[in-house]
Amino acid sequence: MDREQNIAPPNPKDEVLRKVGRNLLIFQQIESLLKMILGNSKVQGYVRELAFKQEQRINGMQKDMMGQLIQRYFDEILSSSDEEPQRPRDLMEPWLSSSFKIAVDAVFAKNQLEAFEMMREERNRLVHHFLPYWQSDSPENLIQTSDYLDKQREKILPVWDHLKFVAKTMQQARQELASYMGSNEFDQQLKLLWLQQSLLIQLFCDIAMQIGRADRWACLTYAGKLVHMQLANDVAQMNATYGYHSFKKLLIASGQFEIWDKALPYGGSRTFYRIRPDHN
CATH class of the missing domain: 3.30.420.610 (LOTUS domain-like)
Structure with missing residues (x-):
């Protein structure tokens, strides 16, 4: 008997539970990426305060809801506005302002916002409204639910991929900035x-x-x-x-x-x- 014939088909109930966990993990990673990107995208203040200011910013958004994070992402990252930093009037020591943004056109920003809102709605369905789909005594319903979870995953993957790309790009930019800030050129410029x-x-x-x-x-x-x-x-x-x-x-x-x-x-x-x- 072939080895494949010895492998029992997955239990439909177990498959649904596995896919629920898989999708929830993706949503959690999306939320984590949003917080990481936003928390590190902007910092300003006197040089001696920068680490504390950034820690305050990161901690301040830990309790933000997904909708709030999305709004901040589009206001601060995918934004065409270029606001001047509000620096102290009388500078008595080095003061820095650093921000990370991605230049996109209006069409791209609109499409991304729609994708993020769709992702948020799918997350709410899974987290708050999944029970009607859960009928463990109905094989037919389990198959439909499994298909639904697969389709949900495919719908939210582009948002996840986008944020992973942005996070990687920002990390590279931060490394380049850190390298520059450690150089003699930066010291002289400062x-x-x-x-x-x-x-x-x-x-x-x-x-x-x-x-x-x-x-x-x-x-x-x-x-x-x-x-x-x-x-x-x-x-x-x-x-x-x-x-x-x-x-x-x-x-x-x-x-x-x-x-x-x-x-x-x-x-x-x-x-x-x-x-x-x-x-x-």
Whole structure:
């Protein structure tokens, strides 16, 4: 007798129960992927707070219902809006904002939303309304229920596959970002951005626009006196904070200004500065 003939056909009741568990597991994995993607898709704050902020975000959505997760996914991930991060007005230390989005057209987004809503309805049917299908004493009903569960699986697989692809893409992007953030290039760029957003540089910009001549050049010595008057503490900490002991070196390092050392008739020079045209 062949080995295949020794294998008994699966029990219809056991098959239905197996497929119920299989589909429930897929729904749970979909929910888990949504929470993972959303929890890691956006973080902003001071560098020292980023880990805590992300943990808060992840924990905050653990009790969200499937419908809420879907809405957030389409509002935050498959969204064409590009909102500016709400950063603190006065930055006193490095502050970062990072977000992950997927650019899609309106037709794709609409089709995906319909697929996700269908998935949610199928999940609710299985979790909350499956009992009418469960008639264990009816072989015919068990066969129909088994077929229904197979069809349900086929309907929700595209959503699962989509989320797995997005999760993989996001993980790759996070790895690339982590690699970049650990590089000297990022360290230098971060220091530059911090300097450019400092109160000192912002004040020098304001002064240049207020006292600059018709050609926009402003006397650095006079501007420096005004800065001393308004930001005495920042000036005192300038070398310790940014590594520059003169206003001229500070402005050059920021990359936002042109510097002109005008020769004087009897020797020496007077330094002028103005905002670079590409930073106006």
